[in-house]
Amino acid sequence: MTRVALIDDHESVRLGLEAACARTTTKQIVFSGSTVAEYLNWRAFAAVPPADVVVLDLTLGDGTTVTENVSRLVRDGSSVIIHSVADRPAAVREALVAGAAGVVSKSSRIDDVIEAIATVARGDSLDNVEWANAIEGDRAFASAQLSARERDVLRLYAAGLPLKVVADRLGIAYSTAKENITRVRVKYVEVGRPAPTKVDLLRRAMEDGLVTEGSGGD
Structure with missing residues (x-):
């Protein structure tokens, strides 16, 4: 059973993912909320292990940065999937640098999101077309100028x-x-x-x- 946490400040998005996961026999939603701080505080209070996979919105309404959110979750022991419209290349790139396992567009079918969770839970890489497109479209993406x-x-x-x-x-x-x-x-x-x-x-x-x-x- 894959333990999943959903962090998104749009309740409708969370409810849709919760319902989709509930239809499977391999995924358990252990947390659903709007901020990373809320999730970490809940985990500390409940004294439970970190979620296997956290599905995280790229931009939350509490003023936190994607780098801060991804870094905290990765340090806490979870794999992170960014769930976003993926139209902000710099933020998507920051998420990757911070250690996110991949990105799934919010325009994707719900089954694609469920499959992405399963893929990351197995330790496999996502086929991240969104990552590639975002990076290629980001003119601020700095080349290391290797010899x-x-x-x-x-x-x-x-x-x-x-x-x-x-x-x-x-x-x-x-x-x-x-x-x-x-x-x-x-x-x-x-x-x-x-x-x-x-x-x-x-x-x-x-x-x-x-x-x-x-x-x-x-």
Whole structure:
């Protein structure tokens, strides 16, 4: 049973998702409310584990930012799906950088939202057309300006190869490959797109078209 929390300040949206989840035997709505603070306070009071998946509206009416909301939920232990009209590229990009697992348009069929919840609960990636379109349409999306060598190292490393194998394949020293990954991380930080982990590097490589979704490995 996937434990789901719904956070949206439009009650009609929440009621629709609640009804759809109730029709399944694999999803349980554990919380439905209008703010992240309300959800976290409820969880602390009830002393229950975090929801497996939180379906979160991109913009809430309490003045919080998408970065703040996604970061708090991810730190709390939940995977986050953004449920939005996806017409604000900068905010969508911020959600991705903050760690959201994907986005589902509010114009999508309700069954698509339910399937997205199941996909993320399994630990799989969403087929995020909305992410790609938003990022491509965002002229403020800063390129990290990687060198050809850095792009080659990142492409192989982000696709799942150990750094030693990357070095061997490119015919360079392990130390050189490691230095390139370090420079890549620095460059992504400089443009506001930090990538502290290998998973984050895969996300950045996907954003920049260096690897395709599903290319990552263990």
